[in-house]
Amino acid sequence: MASNAQHLLKSHQLRLTDMRMKVLDLFLARAEALSQNDLEQQLGKVDRITLYRTLRTFEEQGLIHKAMDGTDKQKYALCQHDCGQGAHHDHHAHFHCDTCGKTICVEDIAAPLIAPPPGFSVSETHLVIRGQCDQCH
Template identity: 45%
Template sequence: MKKTRIEILEEKKVKITANRELVLDVFLKHEYALSLADLEDLLPWGDRATLFRTLKTFEQKGVIHQIKDGSNSTKYALCHDSCGSAQHLDIHPHFHCQECDKTICLDKQEIQINSLPKGAQVNEYSLIISGFCSGCIIRLKEY
């Protein structure tokens, strides 16, 4: 059973506001990652600063995670339930469509690091798989 916006915010210990509920609702309705600009387009009433602060709060509390897919804009996607505020535990690859610019989490595949240089510490890592989504392949074949 899917959790409601309120349940997600309460579980992650995020203060509930109307704006935060609306932003979370947008993430729940999209299967792909969203940028700040995407949120501005989808929520035209929201001001950029409030939306940005909401994204940062959600990221700090483990509601969303950040994705840098090489598209010159940081995108965000929902975290799994296991993701906590201290660290994001749902580390997985992402697929980025070079045509439509959508980025999708590949949740079922984890990134495994088997060895690091002696004394090294990982602060962040990601894997971006680039190509064309099925919708764009169909559109490209039509031309």
């Protein structure tokens, strides 16, 4: 698992730091979106600012993307595509389970291309599905 995180960091031109390896390992181990709070709970005592910066760096470098799930929690999920610096291709739906609270990427369902009203421009489109996951049925 550690080598996987190392490989990902290197392929995104990121220096290997302890925090980056640990955070990435958690994303790789859990097949769901994680909030900063989730990560703090898993990591134990960590510097919150370093963790925040790590998430921002990962997002900027195309390792993780925002997984909007209709709740007020900002969650992130591992990018599956070849996202790179400032270029994300994760235009898919996110499923939020109302029972256990987990959020997962639904790669098979693409977010629709929106034609905005005249004079408006779109910067982000999010497709959120809510319901119950296969564990909670």
